[in-house]
Amino acid sequence: VTDPAALAFMRRLREGLDSGLELPEALTRGAAALPREARDTVQRVLDRMEGDHDEDEWGFDEGFADLVEPFFGFLYDRWWRVKVEGAQRVPAHGRALLASNHAGILPWDATMIGLALLREHPLPRHPRFLALNWAFDLPWVSVFIRKVGGVVASPYNALRLLEQDQLVAVFPEGVKGTGKPFSERYRLQRFGRGGFVEIALRAGAPIVPVAVVGSEEIYPKLGDIPPLARAIGAPFFPVTPTFPWLGPLGVVPLPSKWRIEFCDPIATAHLGPEAANDRGLVLELSDQVRDVVQETVLRNLVQRGPAFI
Amino acid sequence: VAGRRVLITGVGSYLGTLLAARLESEPGFDAVVGLDTRRPREALAGTQVIHADIRDPAIGTLIARAEVDTVVHNSIVRQPGPGMSARAMHDINVMGSLQLLSACGQSPSIEAIVIRGSAGIYGAEPHAPQFFGEEMTRMFPLRTRFQRDVAEIETYFENYSRRHPEVTCTMLRYQPAIGPSLATQITRYLSQPACPTYLGFDPRIQLVHEEDALDSLVAAIRRPVRGAVNVAASGTIGLARMIRMARRPLLPIAGPLFGPITGAGRRLGLDAYSDDFRRLLRYGRGVDVARLERELGHRPRYTTAEALESWVAA
Numbered sequence: 241v242t243d244p245a246a247l248a249f250m251r252r253l254r255e256g257l258d259s260g261l262e263l264p265e266a267l268t269r270g271a272a273a274l275p276r277e278a279r280d281t282v283q284r285v286l287d288r289m290e291g292d293h294d295e296d297e298w299g300f301d302e303g304f305a306d307l308v309e310p311f312f313g314f315l316y317d318r319w320w321r322v323k324v325e326g327a328q329r330v331p332a333h334g335r336a337l338l339a340s341n342h343a344g345i346l347p348w349d350a351t352m353i354g355l356a357l358l359r360e361h362p363l364p365r366h367p368r369f370l371a372l373n374w375a376f377d378l379p380w381v382s383v384f385i386r387k388v389g390g391v392v393a394s395p396y397n398a399l400r401l402l403e404q405d406q407l408v409a410v411f412p413e414g415v416k417g418t419g420k421p422f423s424e425r426y427r428l429q430r431f432g433r434g435g436f437v438e439i440a441l442r443a444g445a446p447i448v449p450v451a452v453v454g455s456e457e458i459y460p461k462l463g464d465i466p467p468l469a470r471a472i473g474a475p476f477f478p479v480t481p482t483f484p485w486l487g488p489l490g491v492v493p494l495p496s497k498w499r500i501e502f503c504d505p506i507a508t509a510h511l512g513p514e515a516a517n518d519r520g521l522v523l524e525l526s527d528q529v530r531d532v533v534q535e536t537v538l539r540n541l542v543q544r545g546p547a548f549i
Numbered sequence: 550v551a552g553r554r555v556l557i558t559g560v561g562s563y564l565g566t567l568l569a570a571r572l573e574s575e576p577g578f579d580a581v582v583g584l585d586t587r588r589p590r591e592a593l594a595g596t597q598v599i600h601a602d603i604r605d606p607a608i609g610t611l612i613a614r615a616e617v618d619t620v621v622h623n624s625i626v627r628q629p630g631p632g633m634s635a636r637a638m639h640d641i642n643v644m645g646s647l648q649l650l651s652a653c654g655q656s657p658s659i660e661a662i663v664i665r666g667s668a669g670i671y672g673a674e675p676h677a678p679q680f681f682g683e684e685m686t687r688m689f690p691l692r693t694r695f696q697r698d699v700a701e702i703e704t705y706f707e708n709y710s711r712r713h714p715e716v717t718c719t720m721l722r723y724q725p726a727i728g729p730s731l732a733t734q735i736t737r738y739l740s741q742p743a744c745p746t747y748l749g750f751d752p753r754i755q756l757v758h759e760e761d762a763l764d765s766l767v768a769a770i771r772r773p774v775r776g777a778v779n780v781a782a783s784g785t786i787g788l789a790r791m792i793r794m795a796r797r798p799l800l801p802i803a804g805p806l807f808g809p810i811t812g813a814g815r816r817l818g819l820d821a822y823s824d825d826f827r828r829l830l831r832y833g834r835g836v837d838v839a840r841l842e843r844e845l846g847h848r849p850r851y852t853t854a855e856a857l858e859s860w861v862a863a
Binding site: 263295297298299373376377378379380382383391392394396397400 | 675676677678679680682685747748749750751753783784785786787790804835837
């Protein structure tokens with residue numbers, strides 16, 4: 241795992257940021273330490289961040305997503321050693337809603353679910369995902385998330401994407417999942433009021449429960465500093481063994497071992513769009529999805545064994 | 550069958566003159582009446598032009614005498630032009646619309662009112678859905694003066710519509726227009742030596758081509774529907790790509806410095822940026838045009854990128 245090039249890259253990135261450079265510049269400088277191929281990739285990524293290429297109406301840029309794939313691929317293969325089960329259960333065509341457990345402060349789990357489908361599915365496609373609204377206030381982060389398929393977590397966005405027959409990943413735990421302390425890992429939080437079920441019913445999209453194991457160890461959240469969170473407008477300010485102590489390096493996630501399992505889809509089309517107004521049914525379906533995810537998470541947790549080795 | 554009789558306010562604007570000329574030549578229209586303090590952009594043979602200010606209470610009798618069945622309100626000012634203060638803009642927009650509606654109330658012949666409003670009412674918000682539907686006006690606080698003005702106009706209009714159920718009231722919410730013949734805030738922005746952007750932001754922008762802007766207006770006159778309809782090109786485009794297409798360099802400025810720097814530019818004689826425009830440059834805005842296509846029957850001919858191209862090519 242300790243790739244000397246990667247370490248040199250991180251060191252230079254760190255130096256660049258410390259000496260007051262903007263992120264793109266610091267990235268360019270850090271990239272000088274990488275092998276030629278990787279250097280090209282970084283350069284092309286930076287070019288694309290500046291515009292001048294095609295994006296769809298959502299701002300999703302397939303070329304950009306392909307460009308950053310090697311980076312996520314590295315995380316997938318070597319950092320987190322992701323094992324995938326049941327990718328073929330995700331519908332190959334048409335609309336579907338992926339509902340997953342959520343942890344780890346930054347949406348790494350969304351990117352890994354996407355990559356799992358691209359790698360393991362017989363007919364791969366890029367899923368779109370609903371990202372925490374707060375991320376869209378941030379410079380660069382907002383652009384990056386959008387380019388790889390993220391959209392503001394608004395039910396209108398989810399519905400429109402499904403009506404365009406896209407694959408949409410949602411995290412019904414929302415910020416409660418990302419912000420929970422390490423001691424509560426793998427205990428699923430409440431699934432809100434079941435808004436994701438309403439959307440699936442309205443669009444007649446099947447719901448695919450997804451269980452992710454490993455994401456809950458990448459940033460063990462030991463504490464929270466609410467005044468700092470308020471100061472920067474974030475939902476929480478995490479304290480982990482590495483953050484904020486190591487500065488930007490504290491953002492590097494820990495190399496836990498991951499498993500992702502896609503469960504059997506739950507059909508909703510036969511219930512009709514009117515069913516979305518039936519509170520009882522919505523909550524019942526929402527609980528059903530939550531139970532499946534929780535059960536699958538625990539089963540995979542046992543199968544995975546130790547978290548890091 | 551008697552043809553339609555249409556009154557157009559703001560006939561001296563580019564789109565107003567074009568609309569009058571278009572209605573003159575189309576079948577089914579008996580009379581076109583224009584109302585403005587300015588002269589039409591070109592000679593209009595078949596249009597009766599009334600020289601009056603819509604803020605003047607006298608338009609009540611003028612409109613009643615013209616015996617029109619349709620009123621097109623086309624004199625909402627989107628940005629203060631040269632020599633117009635923000636206050637005058639507010640006055641024309643809010644007081645003018647109020648006066649016009651009260652004048653319409655005195656004319657029993659009126660069957661339909663079409664307002665060329667603004668999608669600015671939705672604002673430009675980081676947490677907004679990517680495409681605003683017509684029902685989503687109250688999702689975020691009204692942050693700028695222009696937004697509050699547009700909201701006020703819409704409120705008057707809704708009240709009027711409720712009190713006069715026999716009149717079909719259509720509120721068209723326009724995204725910023727672009728095209729070879731238009732000079733707007735967007736075209737002035739893209740014509741500068743360099744285009745200031747917010748560092749680290751690349752918002753989705755949606756425009757409407759001038760031809761689609763005109764055709765949507767004609768479609769709304771021909772087939773009036775009740776309530777609000779978004780008018781925009783299909784699709785959005787990233788701001789950075791837009792500036793590239795206009796062959797201008799980007800000038801990224803960190804958020805807190807954007808106001809002071811563009812403010813200094815203004816003192817040097819560059820274009821002033823309204824609050825709305827600044828928010829648009831930071832967060833962008835998209836609207837859903839399903840209702841325009843389905844109910845007004847107008848499918849935009851230009852995408853946002855094509856609309857921009859037609860301006861760049863001119």
